[in-house]
Amino acid sequence: xxxxxxxxxxxxxxxxxxxxxxxxxxxxxxxxxxxxxxxxxxxxxxxxxxxxxxxxxxxxxxxxxxxxxxxxxxxxxxxxxxxxxxxxxxxxxxxxxxxxxxxxxxxxxxxxxxxxxxxxxxxxxxxxxxxxxxxxxxxxxxxxxxxxxxxxxxxxxxxxxxxxxxxxxxxxxxxxxxxxxxxxxxxxxxxxxxxxxxxxxxxxxxxxxxxxxxxxxxxxxxxxxxxxxxxxxxxxxxxxxxxxxxxxxxxxxxxxxxxxxxxxxxxxxxx
DNA sequence: ACGAAGCCCTGCAAGC
DNA sequence: TGCTTGCAGGGCTTCG
Numbered sequence: 001x002x003x004x005x006x007x008x009x010x011x012x013x014x015x016x017x018x019x020x021x022x023x024x025x026x027x028x029x030x031x032x033x034x035x036x037x038x039x040x041x042x043x044x045x046x047x048x049x050x051x052x053x054x055x056x057x058x059x060x061x062x063x064x065x066x067x068x069x070x071x072x073x074x075x076x077x078x079x080x081x082x083x084x085x086x087x088x089x090x091x092x093x094x095x096x097x098x099x100x101x102x103x104x105x106x107x108x109x110x111x112x113x114x115x116x117x118x119x120x121x122x123x124x125x126x127x128x129x130x131x132x133x134x135x136x137x138x139x140x141x142x143x144x145x146x147x148x149x150x151x152x153x154x155x156x157x158x159x160x161x162x163x164x165x166x167x168x169x170x171x172x173x174x175x176x177x178x179x180x181x182x183x184x185x186x187x188x189x190x191x192x193x194x195x196x197x198x199x200x201x202x203x204x205x206x207x208x209x210x211x212x213x214x215x216x217x218x219x220x221x222x223x224x225x226x227x228x229x230x231x232x233x234x235x236x237x238x239x240x241x242x243x244x245x246x247x248x249x250x251x252x253x254x255x256x257x258x259x260x261x262x263x264x265x266x267x268x269x270x271x
Numbered sequence: 272a273c274g275a276a277g278c279c280c281t282g283c284a285a286g287c
Numbered sequence: 288t289g290c291t292t293g294c295a296g297g298g299c300t301t302c303g
Contacts, residue, residue, distance in 0.1 A: 034279075034299085058297080075296045076281075091281085110280045112297060127299090154274065163298070170297065260276075261296070
């Protein structure tokens with residue numbers, strides 16, 4: 001389940017290998033993603049050159065000669081970079097073959113991802129236009145969260161997972177950062193002090209940065225390692241540990257559901 | 272306008 | 288062993 005650190009690791013992994021490479025051919029095996037891949041995608045991509053690889057939230061932006069590819073990995077998506085196009089496996093929906101033999105392969109078993117072509121300014125695209133702050137940017141801080149949360153009754157966990165407020169914080173990192181900041185996930189967003197939002201913003205930045213650095217260790221092997229970003233389950237203090245003892249106080253961790261998502265927290269440490 | 276629920280999909284784990 | 292069932296989840300969309 002790629003969250004922002006995995007997407008950023010993917011971006012850094014593929015960028016140096018594909019920038020300035022010309023697309024020889026694209027193969028769409030299964031166009032039925034979150035939104036159907038446009039019918040003439042293969043024709044559109046053929047002959048274009050990759051000019052840049054950027055990220056906005058969990059979206060990857062591949063800048064091409066004549067427009068932009070917007071990719072989202074959903075929750076089961078992966079981009080693999082292959083020296084050559086070997087036999088595709090189940091769920092390998094899209095291949096982009098470059099001159100010279102390199103192959104960028106999009107795999108997504110659950111097909112929650114997307115693969116969209118736009119000729120317009122990409123940041124004006126409906127999917128990107130109303131996205132909130134980047135958590136690692138300097139603009140994002142506790143003051144912003146505090147200001148944006150006034151009068152909001154929604155649970156703080158749902159609040160920080162709202163991509164219109166800030167991007168890239170999914171269930172895992174929301175759960176972990178609330179634990180780190182000592183904030184109860186069900187607390188109403190509008191009833192949290194500025195000081196606590198300062199702590200929460202710092203926690204979000206620290207945890208995301210740490211995960212990106214951890215992923216970075218696999219970057220030099222991105223080609224050979226099939227592009228598996230480092231994902232360290234042992235670094236998780238609460239997510240997936242319901243019923244197990246809190247690492248801080250030993251209390252058994254509680255679980256509830258918030259916005260259809262499993263939520264683990266410590267009833268002692270998080271208030 | 273806001274908040275909550277629904278929906279898309281497959282793999283995996285648990286239960287019978 | 289082989290079924291069936293339930294759950295997981297990002298985020299757009301719809302409903303109240």
